[in-house]
Amino acid sequence: MYTFLPLIALVLVPTPLVQGKPFLLNHAHKVAVKHSAGLARDLRVAFSSILTTQPSTPSDQNYYCVGSDGEGVTMPSSGNSSSPTTKANTTSTGTAAPSSTSVASSPWKVTESYSGQTFFNGWSFFTGSDPTNGNVQYVDQGTAQSAGLIQINSKGNAVMSVETTPQVQTNRQSVRITTQATFDGGLVVMDAVHMPTGCGTWPAFWTNGPNWPAGGEIDIIEGVNNYTNNQATIHTNPGCILPSTSSTQLNMSGTLVASTDCSVASTANQGCGIRSNLSNSFGSGFNGISGGVYAMLWDSSGIKVYFFPRGSIPSDISAGAPQPQNWPLPMASWPSTDCNPYQYFNTHSAIFDTTLCGDWASAVWSGTGVPGQDVSCAQQTGFSTCSAFVQASGGSFSEAYWEVSSVKIYNNTSS
Numbered sequence: 001m002y003t004f005l006p007l008i009a010l011v012l013v014p015t016p017l018v019q020g021k022p023f024l025l026n027h028a029h030k031v032a033v034k035h036s037a038g039l040a041r042d043l044r045v046a047f048s049s050i051l052t053t054q055p056s057t058p059s060d061q062n063y064y065c066v067g068s069d070g071e072g073v074t075m076p077s078s079g080n081s082s083s084p085t086t087k088a089n090t091t092s093t094g095t096a097a098p099s100s101t102s103v104a105s106s107p108w109k110v111t112e113s114y115s116g117q118t119f120f121n122g123w124s125f126f127t128g129s130d131p132t133n134g135n136v137q138y139v140d141q142g143t144a145q146s147a148g149l150i151q152i153n154s155k156g157n158a159v160m161s162v163e164t165t166p167q168v169q170t171n172r173q174s175v176r177i178t179t180q181a182t183f184d185g186g187l188v189v190m191d192a193v194h195m196p197t198g199c200g201t202w203p204a205f206w207t208n209g210p211n212w213p214a215g216g217e218i219d220i221i222e223g224v225n226n227y228t229n230n231q232a233t234i235h236t237n238p239g240c241i242l243p244s245t246s247s248t249q250l251n252m253s254g255t256l257v258a259s260t261d262c263s264v265a266s267t268a269n270q271g272c273g274i275r276s277n278l279s280n281s282f283g284s285g286f287n288g289i290s291g292g293v294y295a296m297l298w299d300s301s302g303i304k305v306y307f308f309p310r311g312s313i314p315s316d317i318s319a320g321a322p323q324p325q326n327w328p329l330p331m332a333s334w335p336s337t338d339c340n341p342y343q344y345f346n347t348h349s350a351i352f353d354t355t356l357c358g359d360w361a362s363a364v365w366s367g368t369g370v371p372g373q374d375v376s377c378a379q380q381t382g383f384s385t386c387s388a389f390v391q392a393s394g395g396s397f398s399e400a401y402w403e404v405s406s407v408k409i410y411n412n413t414s415s
Contacts, residue, residue, distance in 0.1 A: 029389035059088035075317035107414035112181045115406035119158035120150065123177040126353070134202065134358030135390045136162070136174040144175050153403070157193060161401040162201075162354055164394040172390060172397070176353035179409075184346050185298045187322060187410040188220070193291040193310075194403035196354045197283035199225050199377035200390050201400050202361045205294065207348040213237050213264040216345035217271075221295050221306055222280045224361040226380075228372030230258065232305040235271035238263040240339035242272055252333040253277060253305075261338065274305075274332035279371055281307050281331070287399070293317055297324050298348075299412065303341055322410060337382040337407070352402060357386035 114122060125141045146151040149161045163173040188207065189387035194202040204222040209215020215233040234240070234252070244250055254274040262272040279285045288294070292309040295317070306327055308314065316323040334341075355361075364370070364388045366378040381396070383389035389396070 013243045034054065038112075039288070057192075060295070101317050103319040103321050104323065106316065106323055107412050108187055108318065108322045108324075108410040109413050110408050111183070111411045112179065112185070112409040113406065114157050114158075114179075114408075117152050119152060119404070119406075122180050124180055126176040126178060130171075130355050130358065132202070132355055132358035132360070134355030135171045135200075135387050136355050138176045139173050143173070147173060149173060149175055152165050154337045156405075158402055158404045159410065160352060160354065160404075162196065162356065162397045164397050168391050168394070170391070172356060172394070173354065174354050176351065176355075178351045179349045179407075181409070182347045182349050183409055183411070184348070185342065186412065187298070187324065188296045188350060189293060189317060189322065189406075189410065190220070190295075190350075191291070191293045191405040191406045191407075192403060192407060194287050194288075194399075194401060195221065195283065195291070196400040197287060197384045198382050198396060198399050198400060199365075200356050200361060200386050200393075201225065201354060201397070202356065203354045203400075203402065205352055207296065207350050209258070209345060209347050215347055218296060218298070218303060218305075218348070221282065222295055223381075224364060225377050226283060226372045227370055228279045228283045228285040229280070230276045230278075230286075230331070231273050232276075233258075233271045233273040234262050234303060234334050236262045236263050236339070236344040237263050240272075240334075240344045242334060242339070243337040250333050250335065251329060253329045253330065254331045262334065262344075263365065272334060275293075276307060276331045278307065278309070278331075280309055283372055284399075285372070291403075295322070295327075297325070297330070298341055298345065299415070300336060300341070302333065302335040302337075302339065303335075303345070305332040320408075350407060352404070354400060354402065356390045356397075356400075362386040 013197075015233070019336055024195070042229050111393070112122065114120075120141065125144065126138050127140050128138065130136050130138065139149065141234065143151070147163065149163065153159050160175040160177070160216070164378070190205060202224045204218040204219060206217065206222065208217045212234050214237050217233075219231070219233040221230055222233070223230060240262040242250065242256070242262065245256050247255055252274065254276050256272070257265045257275050258270045258273040260272065261267050264271065276282070280289050290310045292307060293313050295302045295306040297306070306316070314323070314327060316326070362385070364373075366376045367377050368374060377386065377389070378384060381389045383392070
């Protein structure tokens with residue numbers, strides 16, 4: 001997840017500088033790492049422009065595996081928060097429909113599991129300035145808990161919310177957490193019943209390695225405002241290429257929305273973005289079906305992202321014995337044909353965050369034409385800018401929360 005900047009900014013720079021490596025490298029070190037930039041088609045539709053991304057300063061990379069804010073802490077249940085978590089208590093739990101089908105044993109074994117009262121154990125709370133220039137202040141675990149921004153609700157699900165104080169002068173408090181554990185390859189399975197949605201929101205669930213882009217980035221869930229179709233994106237060092245633009249040839253159900261070249265340097269940081277064709281894969285559509293399961297598979301064949309809506313979750317996932325070889329087509333696929341997944345990706349942590357406005361959501365504030373965004377947020381809210389809306393409209397963020405049943409990281413013991 002990296003910073004988006006409108007392409008118009010590049011148009012104003014002399015062409016030799018835009019195309020030259022000095023511009024890319026020097027400018028990249030001025031912008032902090034955060035969100036993906038594979039949404040060129042979204043932005044062309046919305047504004048006839050493309051947003052680009054920039055990497056972080058080296059200091060940002062230190063947040064991946066440091067800190068112990070979450071170790072040994074059990075979150076108490078709470079139902080008296082002023083945040084939208086009270087509503088979250090009424091949603092369904094993150095479980096699939098019962099199945100009488102027996103499940104075969106699986107070589108995939110859990111190495112890290114986050115759920116229930118101890119969900120927040122093993123996560124570091126990021127407290128730096130938002131790398132995507134959003135109207136948020138990420139807070140530490142103690143502040144988040146006392147402010148009612150995090151809790152384990154009555155269903156046993158972890159809730160991460162945005163501050164809903166009616167008016168703020170600058171930024172709203174929010175939560176960004178990173179697993180202290182890292183992994184090289186494997187299977188990440190996340191079950192959620194609700195994700196942030198609404199004008200001004202920019203939520204994401206993603207994984208990232210050190211020394212961006214050398215360690216690679218995998219955006220599993222990402223979108224802004226009222227979007228309803230998820231987009232997954234990867235960002236890499238030069239050399240990672242998709243063999244085709246065809247969904248059929250890539251053996252996936254989603255649609256490529258950007259370049260087949262996934263490198264940061266060659267694509268102005270766009271990477272390779274793939275959009276889901278399902279309108280219940282993100283935002284209000286996802287929440288309307290009580291969510292579902294996202295799975296990211298990283299093995300020798302490449303990297304894949306799967307989405308299983310509630311009621312269609314494979315029984316092997318529910319049983320904790322995943323059998324990815326039996327799953328239907330992934331939403332997104334980046335095969336190893338011309339992109340060795342162990343060369344371009346390493347030492348990843350998983351991350352949740354919710355920012356407000358920022359370089360992407362602000363840039364498409366007046367845009368339409370993306371699934372879910374038939375009416376612009378400017379027209380819908382009556383505010384000409386995203387930041388003005390965020391500062392004056394705390395009550396509008398009642399749906400800006402994650403409600404997560406579990407996150408599990410698996411390792412293949414047969415490989």
